[in-house]
Amino acid sequence: MDIFIDQFFNIEIMRKSFPLLLSGLWMTLKLCSAVILLGLIGGLFVALGNMSERRWLRWISIAYTDLFRALPPLVLLIFIYAGLPFAGINISPFAAVVIAFLLNNSSYYAEVYRAGLISVAKGQWEAAQSTGLTPAQTLIHVVLPQAVRNVLPDLLSNTVEVVKLTSLASVISLSELLYNAGMARSVTYNASPLVLAALFYLVLLWPLVRLVSHFQRRLAA
Amino acid sequence: MANRPMLEVVALEKRFGPNTILKKIDLKVAESELVFVIGPSGSGKSTMLRCCNRLEEPTSGDILVNGRNIMAGTRRDLDRMRLQIGMVFQGFHLYPHMSVLKNVTLAQRKALKRSKAEADARAMNMLEQVGMAHKADAYPGELSGGQQQRVAIARSLALDPKVMLFDEPTSALDPELVGSVLKVMKDLKSKGMTMVVVSHEMAFARETADRVVFMDGGVVVEEGTPDEIFGAPKAERTRAFLSRVSG
Numbered sequence: 001m002d003i004f005i006d007q008f009f010n011i012e013i014m015r016k017s018f019p020l021l022l023s024g025l026w027m028t029l030k031l032c033s034a035v036i037l038l039g040l041i042g043g044l045f046v047a048l049g050n051m052s053e054r055r056w057l058r059w060i061s062i063a064y065t066d067l068f069r070a071l072p073p074l075v076l077l078i079f080i081y082a083g084l085p086f087a088g089i090n091i092s093p094f095a096a097v098v099i100a101f102l103l104n105n106s107s108y109y110a111e112v113y114r115a116g117l118i119s120v121a122k123g124q125w126e127a128a129q130s131t132g133l134t135p136a137q138t139l140i141h142v143v144l145p146q147a148v149r150n151v152l153p154d155l156l157s158n159t160v161e162v163v164k165l166t167s168l169a170s171v172i173s174l175s176e177l178l179y180n181a182g183m184a185r186s187v188t189y190n191a192s193p194l195v196l197a198a199l200f201y202l203v204l205l206w207p208l209v210r211l212v213s214h215f216q217r218r219l220a221a
Numbered sequence: 222m223a224n225r226p227m228l229e230v231v232a233l234e235k236r237f238g239p240n241t242i243l244k245k246i247d248l249k250v251a252e253s254e255l256v257f258v259i260g261p262s263g264s265g266k267s268t269m270l271r272c273c274n275r276l277e278e279p280t281s282g283d284i285l286v287n288g289r290n291i292m293a294g295t296r297r298d299l300d301r302m303r304l305q306i307g308m309v310f311q312g313f314h315l316y317p318h319m320s321v322l323k324n325v326t327l328a329q330r331k332a333l334k335r336s337k338a339e340a341d342a343r344a345m346n347m348l349e350q351v352g353m354a355h356k357a358d359a360y361p362g363e364l365s366g367g368q369q370q371r372v373a374i375a376r377s378l379a380l381d382p383k384v385m386l387f388d389e390p391t392s393a394l395d396p397e398l399v400g401s402v403l404k405v406m407k408d409l410k411s412k413g414m415t416m417v418v419v420s421h422e423m424a425f426a427r428e429t430a431d432r433v434v435f436m437d438g439g440v441v442v443e444e445g446t447p448d449e450i451f452g453a454p455k456a457e458r459t460r461a462f463l464s465r466v467s468g
């Protein structure tokens with residue numbers, strides 16, 4: 001039992017690896033912000049393309065969402081990180097991770113937005129347009145707020161997935177939370193840093209998960 | 222009354238796929254006139270009304286509002302011309318995520334670019350007119366159908382339209398709430414608004430309409446004063462329809 005506690009809950013080792021993990025957490029947060037923010041914006045445009053009256057736009061956005069939801073994000077990441085240099089394009093590990101997960105993530109956000117946009121009654125579009133609002137104004141002020149409210153739990157769930165997804169970046173040695181925890185583990189021959197990292201993820205995600213449940217219940221009511 | 226019609230529908234045709242829903246409809250509505258449109262379900266009343274602000278795109282024909290053709294011009298021109306054509310729907314379609322006041326100010330601010338103070342003042346004025354000023358801070362979900370419809374009317378009126386189109390404005394209401402909306406429409410008429418009303422409220426038509434138009438199968442079968450149409454309809458189809466709705 002003592003060996004177990006020493007291996008997994010060694011306070012001394014946790015304390016020592018804390019700064020390294022904190023810097024990993026910082027990197028994870030930067031990754032998340034970039035992927036989530038760009039994903040929320042990109043996903044909206046993909047969703048709008050998907051619902052466009054122009055057939056070619058619909059086709060492109062359907063191909064986009066199908067492709068990047070079907071490709072495993074890790075495959076996408078390695079492909080971009082290891083493949084692009086062969087094409088003469090050199091990008092930083094950070095950029096590679098952001099691009100790879102953005103492609104994946106915006107596809108999922110797009111599907112969520114689409115469900116949200118469809119859920120808003122057609123009459124809302126018609127009422128707004130009949131008062132002289134442009135299509136863009138109608139979308140921004142009338143339709144989107146309702147659409148987002150209707151799919152808030154799904155948007156949040158997807159955001160939780162993004163945070164978890166970023167741990168895959170350790171594969172290409174980007175020093176995010178999981179990667180740094182692995183480093184600390186191999187230096188100390190002790191699993192406690194991994195436990196600490198798990199705690200960080202929990203602290204980060206538990207409120208989000210709670211929020212999802214909260215909104216789900218509120219929407220069901 | 223001006224000579225030039227405020228709203229003019231010229232040879233309006235609308236097809237949905239193989240079906241011709243409107244067959245060369247012509248209609249002139251003079252300034253301050255209330256034209257009441259009746260006809261069986263599926264006769265094309267809503268489609269005609271919706272073509273008047275191009276919510277439905279006409280297959281051919283012209284729509285002139287105050288002499289200007291809304292079929293000509295860019296998308297921007299259309300948005301601007303829609304400000305002159307108020308529309309009231311059977312289902313109200315208030316914005317559920319906004320207060321009553323914001324419902325009435327949104328287009329004023331975004332489309333007419335009025336200042337907040339100006340838009341608020343105008344909105345309160347219009348809400349007063351429809352008897353809803355006391356609910357300015359409420360949300361649509363907290364209002365009865367009749368109240369929502371009056372707010373929807375205020376939302377259109379706040380943009381100073383030249384014409385108001387009503388598509389069965391009271392059909393979704395509980396019977397006891399119909400009167401409050403009809404009263405607002407009567408007020409509007411007495412203030413000189415040009416109106417086209419699709420409705421089944423025949424008593425309202427008798428009292429308020431200048432002209433009644435009977436549509437069937439995508440054409441105007443007959444039109445005349447309420448007395449002519451309700452009292453002595455010429456066409457067999459009109460007679461059949463009226464005996465059905467009154468019977």
Ligand SMILES: Nc1ncnc2c1ncn2[C@@H]1O[C@H](COP(=O)(O)OP(=O)(O)OP(=O)(O)O)[C@@H](O)[C@H]1O
Nearest residue numbers: 237238240242260261262263264265266267268269
């Ligand atoms: N978007 C559409 N696509 C195909 N057909 C349509 C569409 N909208 C309307 N129609 C058809 O056009 C015809 C006229 O419909 P419209 O709604 O204008 O009738 P209406 O006179 O308003 O009837 P009601 O009294 O039931 O409201 C109907 O046969 C309807 O099925």
Ligand SMILES: [Mg+2]
Nearest residue numbers: 266267268389
């Ligand atoms: Mg109709």
